[in-house]
Amino acid sequence: MAKTLFDKVWDSHVVRSIKDGPDVFFIDRHFIHEVTSPVAFLGLESRGNTVLYPEKTFATADHNTPTINQHLPVEDVLSANQLDALERNAAKHGILHWGLGDKNNGIVHVVGPENGITLPGATIVCGDSHTSTHGAFGAIAFGIGTSEVEMVLSTQCIMQPKPKKMRININGKLGLGVTPKDVALFIISQQTTSGATGYFVEYAGDVFRDMSMEGRMTVCNLSIEMGARGGMIAPDEKTFEYIKGRALTPKGKDWDKAMEYWKTLHTDENATFDIEFNYDAAEIEPMITYGTNPGMGMGVTKSIPNASQVEGGVETYKKSLGYMHFNEGDTMIGKKIDYVFLGSCTNGRIEDFRAFCSIVKGRKKADHVIAWLVPGSHKVVDQIKEEGLDKIITDAGFELREPGCSACLAMNDDKIPAGKLAVSTSNRNFEGRQGPGSRTLLASPLVAAASAIEGFVTDPRALLVGL
Amino acid sequence: MAYDKFVTLKSSAVPLPIENVDTDQIIPARFLKATERVGFGDNFFRDWRYNADGTPKTDFPLNKEIYAGSKILVGGRNFGSGSSREHAAWAVYDYGLRCVISSAFADIFKNNCLNIGVLPVQVSASFADLLFDAIFADPKTEIKVDLPSQTVTLLSTGASEKFDINPYKKDNMLNGFDDIDYLKNIEEEITTFAQTRPF
Numbered sequence: 001m002a003k004t005l006f007d008k009v010w011d012s013h014v015v016r017s018i019k020d021g022p023d024v025f026f027i028d029r030h031f032i033h034e035v036t037s038p039v040a041f042l043g044l045e046s047r048g049n050t051v052l053y054p055e056k057t058f059a060t061a062d063h064n065t066p067t068i069n070q071h072l073p074v075e076d077v078l079s080a081n082q083l084d085a086l087e088r089n090a091a092k093h094g095i096l097h098w099g100l101g102d103k104n105n106g107i108v109h110v111v112g113p114e115n116g117i118t119l120p121g122a123t124i125v126c127g128d129s130h131t132s133t134h135g136a137f138g139a140i141a142f143g144i145g146t147s148e149v150e151m152v153l154s155t156q157c158i159m160q161p162k163p164k165k166m167r168i169n170i171n172g173k174l175g176l177g178v179t180p181k182d183v184a185l186f187i188i189s190q191q192t193t194s195g196a197t198g199y200f201v202e203y204a205g206d207v208f209r210d211m212s213m214e215g216r217m218t219v220c221n222l223s224i225e226m227g228a229r230g231g232m233i234a235p236d237e238k239t240f241e242y243i244k245g246r247a248l249t250p251k252g253k254d255w256d257k258a259m260e261y262w263k264t265l266h267t268d269e270n271a272t273f274d275i276e277f278n279y280d281a282a283e284i285e286p287m288i289t290y291g292t293n294p295g296m297g298m299g300v301t302k303s304i305p306n307a308s309q310v311e312g313g314v315e316t317y318k319k320s321l322g323y324m325h326f327n328e329g330d331t332m333i334g335k336k337i338d339y340v341f342l343g344s345c346t347n348g349r350i351e352d353f354r355a356f357c358s359i360v361k362g363r364k365k366a367d368h369v370i371a372w373l374v375p376g377s378h379k380v381v382d383q384i385k386e387e388g389l390d391k392i393i394t395d396a397g398f399e400l401r402e403p404g405c406s407a408c409l410a411m412n413d414d415k416i417p418a419g420k421l422a423v424s425t426s427n428r429n430f431e432g433r434q435g436p437g438s439r440t441l442l443a444s445p446l447v448a449a450a451s452a453i454e455g456f457v458t459d460p461r462a463l464l465v466g467l
Numbered sequence: 468m469a470y471d472k473f474v475t476l477k478s479s480a481v482p483l484p485i486e487n488v489d490t491d492q493i494i495p496a497r498f499l500k501a502t503e504r505v506g507f508g509d510n511f512f513r514d515w516r517y518n519a520d521g522t523p524k525t526d527f528p529l530n531k532e533i534y535a536g537s538k539i540l541v542g543g544r545n546f547g548s549g550s551s552r553e554h555a556a557w558a559v560y561d562y563g564l565r566c567v568i569s570s571a572f573a574d575i576f577k578n579n580c581l582n583i584g585v586l587p588v589q590v591s592a593s594f595a596d597l598l599f600d601a602i603f604a605d606p607k608t609e610i611k612v613d614l615p616s617q618t619v620t621l622l623s624t625g626a627s628e629k630f631d632i633n634p635y636k637k638d639n640m641l642n643g644f645d646d647i648d649y650l651k652n653i654e655e656e657i658t659t660f661a662q663t664r665p666f
Contacts, residue, residue: 015660016653021635024653026660036552038502047647052654053661064500078500085502119666129551129575145553145579147645155650157657160578161633193487194545197574227548229574250666258665293487293548316486316543409496409550418519430491430549432514 002268005234006165006200009140009265013123015157022159028122029139030057030152031108032095034064034082035411036127040149041089049154054094056156058117059086061099062107063128064411067374067401070100079412093153106377106403109133109345113217114379116246120235120262125152130345130427132223135232136216137239138265140200142230163229164274166199167267170207172281177461179355180215181347181425181444183207184222185287185297190279192311193295197227199274202267207281208233213242214351221346222427225294234266286460288332289429289442292320296429300447300459303331323431324439325419332441332457339422340371340452341434342445344408347425348376350383352445357392359449359463365397366455372414373398374406398452410435423451470584472643476566476612477622480539481528482602488542489549490576494558496550507554508561529562533606541598541610542569547576556580566612568619570595581636582645588612588619594628597621614640 003011015024032040037059044051051057064079074080083100090097098104104111109130112118120138125131129143148158168187201223208216216233223231240259243249250258285299298305304321306328307314321327342348342356353375365371373393375381381403384390393400407414408426410433416422418437425448429440443451446460453463498510516527523530540559546569547555556579559567565585570592577587590598601608601621609622614637620627632640639645650657 015657018635021633024650024657026657026664028664028666035499039504039553042503043647049647049651052658076500081502082500122666127551127553129549131551143551143575145551145556145575145582147553147579147582147647151647151650154647155654155657156661157650159635159646159649163574193548194571194573197545197571224549227545227573254666261665293489295487313484313486313543315484319485409491411496411499428489428491428549430489432495433491436495436497436514436519 002270004165004267004271004273005138005202005232005265006140007271009121009123009138010162022161024157025160026123026157027125027152028056029117029124031112031124031126031131032057032059032086032149033108033126033128034061034086036146037089037149038082038085040146040153041085043150044153051093051095051153053156057095057153058112059090059095059097060105060108060111061086063405063409065100065404066412067372067404067406067414070402074100076412103378106379107345107348107405109221110348110376110380113137114246114377116243116249119243119249119258120239121265125158129224130221132228132230133217133221133345135220135223135230136213137243138232138235138262140230140232143224163200164198166196166201166228167273167276168201168203168279169205169276170279170281171205172207174207174281174284177286177446177464178284179444179446180211180218182284182287184219185289185294185442186284187279188222188226188294189287189297190277191226191295193225193293194227196223199228201228201231203231203233204267209236212351213238214349217349218346222294225427235262286444286447288447288457290324290326290332292323292429292431294427294429294442296320297442300332300443300457303329333459335421335457337369337423337451337456338420339416340369340448341374341407341422341424341426342448343372343374343376343406344426345376345405346427347445348374348380350380352425353380353384353389355445356449357389359446359460360396360398360453361392363396363453365452369452369455371398371452372401372407374401375403377403407434409433416440423448423457470643470645473565473584473586473640474614476538477609478538479534479536479607480541480568480598480602480610481534481537482599483528483540483542484599486543487545487548490547490552490555491549493547493555494552499552499554504557506561507558508563511558511562538564539566539568539610539612540564541595541602542567544569544571544592546572548573551575553579553583556583556585559585568595568598581640584640584643586612586614586640588630590619590628590630597626
């Protein structure tokens, strides 16, 4: 029977199916971090269980870590406790741990692929909803709760019903200044913040075929923002090229054997989906959000829709615009901004820094803008330096910080102050997400860079022309 | 062994007719720093319940005395979206709620609730509206949630609707079992399966 990519990977990981119930689903790779794992270890120990396969779990510190002075003790006592707990639990149970200062440390969804932990056809979970990132490699990857973290530690399985299947096809060529982030924000604006609830998405078509691995990661990362369980893209030569030779990928005969399997990972011609959507690449502009969920996005040149033009309740919509201090019909271009954040598991990779630098090179940051540039990992930092991007950044009046999740969720000191407006390359514009009272505009690294230079929301195409 | 059993629940309900309530609102990230599962109820909807100076926002439903002691929350469509933080479900539980009713839930939040013994009850949009109207008309109106028959009933009028839950999860809720109990019982099957995985 013809199968989708998702079917192939899901079905090969079902230990047993419970009639009318969930599947017992085997997990190949499990990432843990300091925030959602401590209670899982407490549960494990209180039941007298042990970690069944410690070699299949990988720990990194990222969510609450400071992005300056990482060589000093962490000042926040509660954050320090969580970091200590992660280190202690990893050591006690024989789990590989990349703590603060380790050369492999960084955001979990950046370091997984970087180190070859993320592989095609694998099942990958983490107590973090942006685990969907790893779907870029043709893996089934999704976020889980802490109870499930404990399940994976103690049994290497979780119990989940198989989601429905959605395919999103985008053909054609992307225009100038349109990045993978814009593709994702466009899709989410079409689907709304809940449109893909209950589905696992496969992205297909020219746009994703032409996209780099890092771009695919950005798109899959944001799958959760339309409610999807996850998103994935069939592995191809680009995928194999990316993972080959990384620290933890299979080597020698194991690689050859894995390649044989990986080459079968595509949706068969006659396989069917529960639902499909088709979009045209030419429809997509550089995007920006204007509300308090990622579905509230539009082309940067557009104006904010009226309540009557959007799906959902008027009261909720007005509450959202009220929080943002925006009005129906406002244009976004020209709105004065206070902060810019470049980073996160969505846009904290080398290509994102290259894109940012392509605009700020030879220009100067607007004086009133405070900008936080936070690479996703130490390896990204190293590459920034190797390519001389650090000099471009400094010359333009910016500074580089140390890796971590940072202002994406503001668990550390990187909080946007109440009322301030930030252009952010992260993934969520929820009320208070970047600090209590903060107002977030989600956008690509190009929009962030152009806005940081001009000091107000700016269409990056204006600065790209003439380069 | 993992949590309280859930069979039937009869209670008044707190209404929150806002759509797309995300888990960052249910429990903001800055309150996720505990290493134990305690104290999340205090910060349940922190920034919607309290002003920056710590004073309560009196118009927020959870701060209204009339709803005190309710064990059910009726929320707007797409309740619990965003972050996978189970802390959101813990906050619901710690606050004293045992059931959330909505016309649509985000997947991960729903799953997290089921894993800790909070019952997510998905009803039709029209039934959710009927519940909101009834609560606004009489804040003390009672709702009965009956898990064995999978029904939710507005007691004042007898209006009732069936809800879905898969039989495995239903059995867990009725008995207070959890998935780890199940998985540990089939560990041999799991370890045998593990040997077939290529990496």
